[in-house]
Amino acid sequence: MKDSNTSKSKERASYARIRDELSDKLFVQIVEKLGVEKRYLDPNYSAKKLAIDLHTNPRYISVVVGLHTGDNYNALVNGYRLRDACRMLRSPRYSEYTIEEIGLMCGFSSRQAFYLAFHREREVTPKQYRMDEDVEQWEEEKV
Numbered sequence: 835m836k837d838s839n840t841s842k843s844k845e846r847a848s849y850a851r852i853r854d855e856l857s858d859k860l861f862v863q864i865v866e867k868l869g870v871e872k873r874y875l876d877p878n879y880s881a882k883k884l885a886i887d888l889h890t891n892p893r894y895i896s897v898v899v900g901l902h903t904g905d906n907y908n909a910l911v912n913g914y915r916l917r918d919a920c921r922m923l924r925s926p927r928y929s930e931y932t933i934e935e936i937g938l939m940c941g942f943s944s945r946q947a948f949y950l951a952f953h954r955e956r957e958v959t960p961k962q963y964r965m966d967e968d969v970e971q972w973e974e975e976k977v
Contacts, residue, residue: 857901861902869914874911918939920956
């Protein structure tokens with residue numbers, strides 16, 4: 835009886851390791867699609883479309899993103915978008931662009947979606963962020 839329990843325990847550990855390895859592999863694929871291929875710039879690129887591209891299902895995408903980030907798919911995508919938006923808002927190269935244009939270029943579907951996500955993450959509006967000369971302080975506090 836003891837051998838049976840030990841065997842089952844080892845079997846469960848093997849399955850857990852395989853699941854962890856598959857989860858890690860899928861997360862790397864998600865990051866490659868979103869970050870490297872910059873799919874986050876498409877406002878219509880949903881978890882469902884990502885799942886189709888990765889030949890998996892949206893539920894797996896959600897679970898894996900949750901396991902690896904502690905957040906959901908939309909938060910992961912918005913993180914990439916907000917990173918770009920912050921760089922653009924600070925850059926003299928984009929000083930002639932409106933805040934709305936920057937939000938749209940970063941993949942947000944509307945001005946409202948951009949402002950909401952930005953304020954939720956940074957606790958200031960994009961306009962305040964752009965105008966404040968002490969942007970570096972916010973960057974350090976958010977790290």
